Amino acid sequence: MKPVLEPPRRPDSPASSLALFERIERSFAWNWHFHPEIELTCILDGSGTRLVGDRSSPYGRHDLVLLGSGLPHNWMTDRKKARSKPDHAVVVQFLPSVMPTGLLSLPEFARIRNLMERATRGIHFPAATGKRFGEKLRNLLHEDSLVQWTGIIRILGELAGEPGSLLAGEGYRHRRSFKLSSRIDTVLRHIESNCREEIPLAEMAAMAGLTPGSFCRFFRRMTGKSYIAHRNQCRINHACVLLEEEDLPITEIAGTCGFNNLANFNRSFRGLLGMAPRDYRRLRSRQEGEVER
Numbered sequence: 001m002k003p004v005l006e007p008p009r010r011p012d013s014p015a016s017s018l019a020l021f022e023r024i025e026r027s028f029a030w031n032w033h034f035h036p037e038i039e040l041t042c043i044l045d046g047s048g049t050r051l052v053g054d055r056s057s058p059y060g061r062h063d064l065v066l067l068g069s070g071l072p073h074n075w076m077t078d079r080k081k082a083r084s085k086p087d088h089a090v091v092v093q094f095l096p097s098v099m100p101t102g103l104l105s106l107p108e109f110a111r112i113r114n115l116m117e118r119a120t121r122g123i124h125f126p127a128a129t130g131k132r133f134g135e136k137l138r139n140l141l142h143e144d145s146l147v148q149w150t151g152i153i154r155i156l157g158e159l160a161g162e163p164g165s166l167l168a169g170e171g172y173r174h175r176r177s178f179k180l181s182s183r184i185d186t187v188l189r190h191i192e193s194n195c196r197e198e199i200p201l202a203e204m205a206a207m208a209g210l211t212p213g214s215f216c217r218f219f220r221r222m223t224g225k226s227y228i229a230h231r232n233q234c235r236i237n238h239a240c241v242l243l244e245e246e247d248l249p250i251t252e253i254a255g256t257c258g259f260n261n262l263a264n265f266n267r268s269f270r271g272l273l274g275m276a277p278r279d280y281r282r283l284r285s286r287q288e289g290e291v292e293r
Contacts, residue, residue, distance in 0.1 A: 003072035005221070006035040017098045018148055020140060023089040027077035034072040036184060036222045037093035038119065040155075041065050041075070042134035046087030048078040052122040053168025064130030066159065068120035069096050071168065090137045092152055095223065097188045099153075111160035112153070122167035129162050183208050184222045188230075195234035196258040201227065232268050235259065239269065243281045250277050 019037070028048065043063040050059040051074045052067065059075060067073055077087055096116075104113040115123070125133075133155060140151045187208055191199070204227060205215035219227045235257045242253045254265035254277075269277050 004031075004033045006033040017094060018145070018152060019091075019093045020137070020148055020152075021091055022138075022141065023091060024086050026086050028075045028087050028089075030074065030076050032072060032074045034070050035093070036069050037095055038069055038116070039067045039073075040092045040137070040152075041067070042090050042130050042137055043075070044088040044090060044134055044138070045085055046077060046089070048076050048087075050075050053172040055167050055169065057124070057167070060127070062127040062130035062134060064125040064127075064133055065167070066115070066119045066123045066125075066164075068116065068122065071120065071122055073122070090134060090141070092137060094152070095188075096185065097192070100192060101189070112156050115156060115160040118164075118166060121170070121172065123164040124167055125159065125162055125164045129159075129164075133159065184219075187219070188223075191227075191231055192234055195231050196238065196256065198258070199231070233272060236269055236272050239265070239277065240273075240280065243277060250281075253277070 028046065032051065041064070043059055043061060045061055047058070047060040050057050050063065050065070051072075052065065053071060053073075058078075063075075065073075075089070099109070099112070099116075103109060104116070136151070136155055140148050143151065187204060190204070190207060201212050201215070205212045208215050208218065210218055216227060219225075219230070223230055225233075239253055239257045242248060242256065243250075246253070248256075250265075251262050254262050257265070259265035259268070266276055269275075269280070273280060275283070
């Protein structure tokens with residue numbers, strides 16, 4: 001049976017790039033699927049069969065698995081065992097673009113970069129590791145998006161030093177997911193590098209080998225947002241760097257980041273971060289001052 005492409009799960013907040021959630025179900029049903037997000041799943045309660053790529057294994061409490069983008073997988077409850085409690089898992093999903101190449105190329109992220117490369121085949125960690133990190137994931141569920149993001153980075157850094165076994169066979173590669181992930185990765189890298197320019201939709205569609213209409217549907221299916229929304233988010237990310245590091249007028253920053261008028265920049269910035277650019281600059285300046293003291 002062919003795995004089904006699952007649409008991206010939207011983060012709880014528009015200001016978040018992570019989807020962190022619990023699965024509490026009577027039983028985990030058959031759902032052989034793949035998606036563009038990297039996924040870390042910890043089973044807090046339940047048992048059954050886990051399928052990843054071309055390998056199946058039994059799973060139980062504290063089962064902890066890190067899956068790379070596009071890797072087909074499924075957790076299915078063992079229905080032969082009588083259970084009084086529901087199956088329970090905590091899951092975090094994020095697109096590879098959350099940690100772009102520039103970030104992963106830093107020496108501090110070498111361990112995480114290696115972990116992400118190994119995760120293309122899926123990594124299973126021992127139950128003792130799952131018990132520790134399952135609690136850490138649960139503790140992040142109700143934190144704000146910044147604490148969640150830094151917490152996940154810390155967890156990935158710690159997992160990089162933990163023993164783990166690869167799941168899918170060495171030669172396994174799901175053709176459709178590899179093709180889709182390669183295509184969206186090329187597109188996302190181009191947007192990230194050129195987001196301050198006006199990139200015609202037709203140009204992006206041609207890069208993906210699609211018509212403009214098909215490209216828009218493909219992009220939303222793979223990222224959970226429109227092409228314009230993602231481009232604007234890249235622009236706002238660059239604006240945040242300039243607001244923190246450069247003493248430039250906000251009007252100049254808006255133009256540098258590709259916004260043709262200040263009102264559009266302010267509206268986009270507030271929509272993503274919940275505050276005006278000048279308030280963000282004041283907040284970051286205050287935080288830096290407190291750190292220096």
